[in-house]
Amino acid sequence: MRRWPRALGGWCLLLAWATASCDxxxxxxxRRFEPVAEVGSAMxxxxxxxxxxxxxxxxxxxxxxxxxxxxxxxPTWHPPVDPATGCTFGHEHGRDPSSSALxxxxxxxxxxxANQHLQESGFGAMRHEDHVGxxxxxxxxxxxxxxxxxxxxLLIKCDVLTKLHQGTHSPDAxxxxxxxxxYHVRCTDGTAFSATLLTPIGTPGELVASCDRxxxxxxxxxxxxxxxxxxGKRALPDIGCVQANVLNPPDGRPRFDALRESWEVSxxxxxxxGRTLASFNPYYQVIDPSRYYDPALDRAxxxxxxxxxxxxxxxxxxxxxxxxxxxxxDDPRSPFKGVRRFVDVNGNNxxxxxxxxVWYTDPLGRxxxxxxxxxxxxxxxxxxxxxxxxxxxxxxxxDRDYNAPGVRxxx
Numbered sequence: 001m002r003r004w005p006r007a008l009g010g011w012c013l014l015l016a017w018a019t020a021s022c023d024x025x026x027x028x029x030x031r032r033f034e035p036v037a038e039v040g041s042a043m044x045x046x047x048x049x050x051x052x053x054x055x056x057x058x059x060x061x062x063x064x065x066x067x068x069x070x071x072x073x074x075p076t077w078h079p080p081v082d083p084a085t086g087c088t089f090g091h092e093h094g095r096d097p098s099s100s101a102l103x104x105x106x107x108x109x110x111x112x113x114a115n116q117h118l119q120e121s122g123f124g125a126m127r128h129e130d131h132v133g134x135x136x137x138x139x140x141x142x143x144x145x146x147x148x149x150x151x152x153x154l155l156i157k158c159d160v161l162t163k164l165h166q167g168t169h170s171p172d173a174x175x176x177x178x179x180x181x182x183y184h185v186r187c188t189d190g191t192a193f194s195a196t197l198l199t200p201i202g203t204p205g206e207l208v209a210s211c212d213r214x215x216x217x218x219x220x221x222x223x224x225x226x227x228x229x230x231x232g233k234r235a236l237p238d239i240g241c242v243q244a245n246v247l248n249p250p251d252g253r254p255r256f257d258a259l260r261e262s263w264e265v266s267x268x269x270x271x272x273x274g275r276t277l278a279s280f281n282p283y284y285q286v287i288d289p290s291r292y293y294d295p296a297l298d299r300a301x302x303x304x305x306x307x308x309x310x311x312x313x314x315x316x317x318x319x320x321x322x323x324x325x326x327x328x329x330d331d332p333r334s335p336f337k338g339v340r341r342f343v344d345v346n347g348n349n350x351x352x353x354x355x356x357x358v359w360y361t362d363p364l365g366r367x368x369x370x371x372x373x374x375x376x377x378x379x380x381x382x383x384x385x386x387x388x389x390x391x392x393x394x395x396x397x398x399d400r401d402y403n404a405p406g407v408r409x410x411x
């Protein structure tokens with residue numbers, strides 16, 4: 001059974017130009033989570049069951065799990081093909097986090113930890129997210145820029161490990177703007193924090209057309225209906241993007257890359273008095289989602305694979321090499337399953353020079369307190385302030401493709 005325990009490694013800070021050194025001066029830094037006894041299962045465990053061409057059993061799938069800081073067992077990252085049995089799960093969770101430089105410190109990521117405690121925190125509703133949408137990306141020793149107004153004044157190295165719930169196969173993100181994000185960053189200038197929260201991305205009930213950022217599309221009521229307004233945006237393709245770029249492009253050349261999605265996060269951890277302790281705004285990009293918004297269709301959802309069998313599109317661009325007879329949207333042979341992704345890291349800001357390192361916030365990253373309270377999540381922030389020298393830049397995963405045997409939509 002692949003039940004991974006809590007990792008409690010020391011905090012290794014990369015000093016200038018990647019010289020390794022472990023900082024033990026702050027005894028709270030090495031332990032992101034204290035080890036706790038297992039007390040039960042989180043609601044996120046056991047959500048996945050095999051369907052279609054999947055060959056793994058639920059028991060094999062749920063063996064990839066970890067005890068969270070609340071003592072509940074959560075699903076976590078697993079490979080798309082189980083190495084012990086060779087069975088396929090039909091979905092992937094991105095890059096294996098165990099090779100991240102931060103893994104020894106933060107350990108396996110519990111999927112659904114913020115969702116688990118949303119209602120308990122007093123939010124008044126639950127936010128359920130499926131299993132397959134959890135996507136991990138990371139990079140060691142990224143070069144970041146520290147400067148003002150886009151002028152680089154200093155180059156800094158950073159390790160970044162992140163996870164976003166970013167399902168690109170269902171109607172969920174058309175209306176729902178609350179999505180779980182995990183974000184760990186450690187930089188050579190002292191910028192460092194670990195955040196887990198449900199962050200509102202854009203406006204609930206609305207999407208922004210990915211091919212025309214000035215076009216806001218009202219879709220419907222979000223779930224939960226009290227989802228707050230968020231910064232950033234969920235830029236998703238709609239039927240207008242399909243018509244302009246695939247079915248009727250000006251030059252007659254279909255361009256499926258125009259149907260990409262951009263989930264532009266503007267997240268923060270805030271103290272109870274509203275003061276920002278840490279903030280970050282990565283953009284999570286998906287090149288080949290298996291959906292687009294079309295209110296004329298069932299569930300308002302179109303499938304790009306079906307466009308490949310239009311006479312003007314067949315055999316061209318991403319449709320090249322497909323069987324002559326139409327295949328289903330969830331066929332592993334479809335090129336539209338969300339396996340090509342990358343993350344623009346963008347800004348990382350810390351305003352916590354006076355500490356403490358450990359803050360407790362509600363699952364939305366608000367009401368931060370040095371003391372825990374019902375529904376609170378434990379966050380870690382370095383005693384640091386990089387005001388006036390914003391840390392930004394870096395792209396993770398631009399050339400990676402997470403396709404693997406058996407992977408298909410929904411993914």
